[in-house]
Amino acid sequence: MNSSRRKFLKSAVTLAGATIGYTWLKSSQVFLYAAEPKDESLPWYGIVIDISKCIGCGNCAKACKSENDVPVEPFFFRTWVEQYTVRNDGTVDIVSPNGGIDGFQQRVPSEDIFKSFFVPKMCNHCAKSPCIQVCPVGATYDSPEGVVLVDEKYCIGCRYCVQACPYGCRFIHPVKKVANKCTLCYHRLKKDLAPACMEVCPTGARMYGNLRDKNSDLVKFLKEHTTQVLRPNLNTGSKLYYNALSSEVK
Amino acid sequence: MKPYIPPQIPRLALAFAIFISLFILLRNFLVPDTFGQYGHYRGASLIDNAQNEIHYAGQKACFECHQDIQDLKAQDVHSDIHCETCHGPGQKHVISGEAGDIIKPSGRAFCGNCHEVNAAKQKTVVFQVDLNKHNVGKNCIECHNPHQPWEMKK
Numbered sequence: 001m002n003s004s005r006r007k008f009l010k011s012a013v014t015l016a017g018a019t020i021g022y023t024w025l026k027s028s029q030v031f032l033y034a035a036e037p038k039d040e041s042l043p044w045y046g047i048v049i050d051i052s053k054c055i056g057c058g059n060c061a062k063a064c065k066s067e068n069d070v071p072v073e074p075f076f077f078r079t080w081v082e083q084y085t086v087r088n089d090g091t092v093d094i095v096s097p098n099g100g101i102d103g104f105q106q107r108v109p110s111e112d113i114f115k116s117f118f119v120p121k122m123c124n125h126c127a128k129s130p131c132i133q134v135c136p137v138g139a140t141y142d143s144p145e146g147v148v149l150v151d152e153k154y155c156i157g158c159r160y161c162v163q164a165c166p167y168g169c170r171f172i173h174p175v176k177k178v179a180n181k182c183t184l185c186y187h188r189l190k191k192d193l194a195p196a197c198m199e200v201c202p203t204g205a206r207m208y209g210n211l212r213d214k215n216s217d218l219v220k221f222l223k224e225h226t227t228q229v230l231r232p233n234l235n236t237g238s239k240l241y242y243n244a245l246s247s248e249v250k
Numbered sequence: 251m252k253p254y255i256p257p258q259i260p261r262l263a264l265a266f267a268i269f270i271s272l273f274i275l276l277r278n279f280l281v282p283d284t285f286g287q288y289g290h291y292r293g294a295s296l297i298d299n300a301q302n303e304i305h306y307a308g309q310k311a312c313f314e315c316h317q318d319i320q321d322l323k324a325q326d327v328h329s330d331i332h333c334e335t336c337h338g339p340g341q342k343h344v345i346s347g348e349a350g351d352i353i354k355p356s357g358r359a360f361c362g363n364c365h366e367v368n369a370a371k372q373k374t375v376v377f378q379v380d381l382n383k384h385n386v387g388k389n390c391i392e393c394h395n396p397h398q399p400w401e402m403k404k
Contacts, residue, residue: 016271023274055371057364066339067305083370103363116370141291151295187302196306200335203375
């Protein structure tokens, strides 16, 4: 009895030691992954949306759906367009019928309109993004290029990130049952192609570029224009800059 | 003199050691290989995301065959608009070359997506017409060449 217990304990301790040793050798994965090496040789993507140029054609939302196989139901969008109409009495009318894909019909009579404009929305690819912070399993992350991505194989579909995003840019994919969002067409960027929404924008209202490169068109635009991010008070480190943004935009 | 260690301490220590080693062992099998390669996520997921299929080929691919349209388009106001804005995703057509794999849009509603008058559109950005007044009943492309909208068809 006594000897068999000793034998058992001995083998248990040996096993434990071997395992710890093995894991230690496997590049110390026992510990936290706090360090996040940022590769300076890679671009660091930012986005500009020029509201004064948007004509609300909805091509961006349509292209995004076909490029990324986003479900066609009118409540799943990775990017969409909203129309804001400020009436003369100060009230604001905000519409986004099918994300703008079918175009817009002005429903406020023109004599009541103080001003009206379109606001395309998409993921802000925040540098300090709330959705990454709440993910309990590390299934959503900031890529070395500054693109916020979802690991579909690792996501458990808990919806924390959907709630955490202050811009409403995430949804649960109805078939895959995992979080889904704008990837800035990461697969296209890797092939030196523009994101689908920017490829099809007829007026060039959307732009993307490398924030690290001080000579890029994006940085030049930011230099020459007064841009603003959405909800700056939340300090999300948003990298989506709006030109000609009105205070009515939420 | 040997210090007195209560007998439960080594026993508990052993139990802890066993639990911790079990935890590390299980963790070793449950955590994916590339997890933590770049940060608190699966490094291989970057590759997964980059491997999605493209549907929009990009303007460059279009102009490899359609040089004539490129020249035509360059002369008029639609010069900055990429082909797939109107023609839809073209990757399938780029591979097959079949005319059936690309959209040839027409109709007043389609052009109206951009050109219908709306208070939210800036006049300097896009030319707008009231579809209820401008040549009602006619298709836009009967008079306008979409690649060269101001060269009116006779």
